[in-house]
Amino acid sequence: MTLKKAYLYIFIVLLIDQISKVYIKTNFFLNESINVLNLDWFRIHFIENEGMAWGIEIPGNYGKIVLTLFRIFAVFAIAWWLKDSLNKKSSNFLITAIILIFAGALGNIIDSVFYGVLFDHSVHQVATLFSDQPYETWFHGKVVDMFYFPFIQDYPMPDWVPFIGGKPFTFFNAIFNVADFAISVGVGILIVFNKKAFDESISSD
Structure with missing residues (x-):
């Protein structure tokens, strides 16, 4: 695969990701939610998060900046990995995987870096792009998630099942975006x- 093609694929993933988020x-x-095609298991459900896996947060005023800068550093490392793999003409399996991981990570970083100053808040209202009352500052934006596929909803688990016995069970409970899917x-x-x-x-040739 050529570097030009890699850039094109990254751009396509980023474009789809950002258009869907905006x-x-x-x-x-x-927290607004709609069923797609009247299907209970396919929903658009708008939530926002800090953009870190498993809800990891660093407490304090600078925690969000530290996490965002760490993720930016990681993206530069992935970019170097992609360039090195292209130079070595590694397999298309590897290069495609790196492209998807890189594009996905970059897509969520865009939210974290820019969305706080581009939009006003979304609580009980629809956000305005290029608002003169942004909801946060640079590097403090939240990542937009929207795809929700609860194939099994509130299924009563038997009492003998470890950890979740006797509780309602939902699968698949994660809400994600295009960038998450790419990663x-x-x-x-x-x-x-x-x-x-x-x-x-x-x-890769």
């Missing part, structure tokens, strides 16, 4: 096609 921000208020697919490629991804005898 649409949600400017058409939904926080997950990229990581999935590395796991499922591990041997092909890191096989130096397979060229």
Whole structure:
């Protein structure tokens, strides 16, 4: 794969990710939810978060900045990995995975860095793009999530099941965005096609 093609694929993922997020921000208020095609298991549900896995947060006034700067550093590291893999003509499995992970990470960083100053808040209202009353400052924006697929909803688990016995169970309970999906697919490629991804005898040409 050429560097030009890699840039194109990254741009496409970023474009889809950001268009979907801006649409949600400017058409939904926080925690608003709709069923797609009247399906209970396919919903658009608007939430915002700090953009870190498992809800990790660093307390204090500078915690969000530290997390954002760490993620920016990680993106630069992934960019170097992509360039190095292209120069070495690594397999398309590896390069595709890195492209997806890079584009996804960059998509969520855009939210964290810019959204706080681009939008006003979404609580009980639809946010305004380029508002003169932004909801936060630089590097303090929140990541927009919207896709929700609760295939199994509030299923009563038997009492004997460890940890969740006797409680209502929902699967799949995560709410995510295009960037999250890209990262997950990229990581999935590395796991499922591990041997092909890191096989130096397979060229990307």
